[in-house]
Amino acid sequence: MPTIVEVDRLTRRFGSRRGVTDISFDIAAGEVFGFLGPNGAGKSTTIRLLLGLYRANSGRTTVFGLDPVADSVEIHRRIGYLPGELALYPRLTGQRHLDGVARICALTDYVYRDELVERFDVELDTPVHTLSKGNRQKIGLVQAFMHKPELLILDEPTSGLDPLLQDEFVRLVRETADDGRTVFLSSHELDEVQRLVDRLAIIKDGRIVVTDTIEHLRRQAPRTIELHFDHHVDRHRFDGLSGVRLIDHTRGRITLSVTAPIGPLLRLIAELEPIDMTARAADLDELFLEYYRKDRDPEVVDAE
Numbered sequence: 001m002p003t004i005v006e007v008d009r010l011t012r013r014f015g016s017r018r019g020v021t022d023i024s025f026d027i028a029a030g031e032v033f034g035f036l037g038p039n040g041a042g043k044s045t046t047i048r049l050l051l052g053l054y055r056a057n058s059g060r061t062t063v064f065g066l067d068p069v070a071d072s073v074e075i076h077r078r079i080g081y082l083p084g085e086l087a088l089y090p091r092l093t094g095q096r097h098l099d100g101v102a103r104i105c106a107l108t109d110y111v112y113r114d115e116l117v118e119r120f121d122v123e124l125d126t127p128v129h130t131l132s133k134g135n136r137q138k139i140g141l142v143q144a145f146m147h148k149p150e151l152l153i154l155d156e157p158t159s160g161l162d163p164l165l166q167d168e169f170v171r172l173v174r175e176t177a178d179d180g181r182t183v184f185l186s187s188h189e190l191d192e193v194q195r196l197v198d199r200l201a202i203i204k205d206g207r208i209v210v211t212d213t214i215e216h217l218r219r220q221a222p223r224t225i226e227l228h229f230d231h232h233v234d235r236h237r238f239d240g241l242s243g244v245r246l247i248d249h250t251r252g253r254i255t256l257s258v259t260a261p262i263g264p265l266l267r268l269i270a271e272l273e274p275i276d277m278t279a280r281a282a283d284l285d286e287l288f289l290e291y292y293r294k295d296r297d298p299e300v301v302d303a304e
């Protein structure tokens with residue numbers, strides 16, 4: 001698969017404030033790539049670097065093999081962008097906004113646009129300042145998708161959408177990827193990212209802390225096992241089992257978090273003869289939160 005986005009040791013500072021530091025990742029054609037991180041992590045800065053709105057202090061990035069600053073016109077023609085804070089003209093209607101974007105993109109086929117308007121039940125005839133946040137967001141979504149761009153860059157795309165429309169959005173992204181087009185999706189919503197993406201990077205304090213597939217992360221994610229006993233069991237029996245952590249211990253109940261292959265633990269459990277056992281599925285949220293939690297860097301760094 002050709003590489004659509006390439007980011008190589010990119011750094012952007014704002015005076016003494018960190019923006020992003022030494023970040024690298026690639027996105028292949030047809031991939032849905034998640035970019036996840038808490039507030040202030042550096043997601044929007046990365047997007048602005050990809051769009052050529054900021055210049056990097058060091059490192060390199062290409063989009064479709066082109067330079068985001070030097071080739072911005074060509075790149076912008078081939079992408080659909082939904083900004084985190086959608087700027088619309090308050091007095092214009094949704095229809096006027098969509099017509100404006102259609103002109104810029106030289107859109108000739110309106111069938112897909114009309115289909116999206118219907119699917120998302122977009123209000124086209126009232127000035128946008130009278131619309132709710134979710135209804136404005138729907139206009140932004142149609143603007144980004146309607147010309148079937150090769151790459152979609154979506155910053156917090158489902159913010160303000162109700163659960164039904166969030167499901168519709170998931171379908172739209174899947175169709176886009178099935179069509180061989182590429183989606184870069186930035187979010188701090190763990191659920192949204194889990195449902196949608198093939199691969200993700202987690203950014204924190206301006207640095208990427210992990211890049212992996214959802215499937216691989218899920219395999220590493222902790223499972224929770226709860227054991228019930230009608231006799232006393234020494235909780236230290238689980239000490240020394242690699243990848244097994246005791247998270248709770250009350251009379252008759254032991255709760256464990258497990259990240260290793262389950263075999264050795266199951267043998268020990270059988271020996272201890274519990275009266276009941278429940279196992280909860282891999283908890284990706286917990287794994288993500290671990291990455292989120294690890295010590296925070298200060299906002300202000302020494303400018304070199």
Ligand SMILES: Nc1ncnc2c1ncn2[C@@H]1O[C@H](COP(=O)(O)OP(=O)(O)OP(=O)(O)O)[C@@H](O)[C@H]1O
Pocket residue numbers: 014017018019020037038039040041042043044045046084188299
């Ligand atoms: N124009 C700017 N001037 C000064 N500092 C900036 C600027 N833009 C970003 N930063 C710095 O870069 C850091 C990353 O900001 P960014 O907006 O990229 O985070 P984010 O992950 O998009 O956050 P959020 O989820 O809250 O939108 C900020 O904490 C801030 O210190």
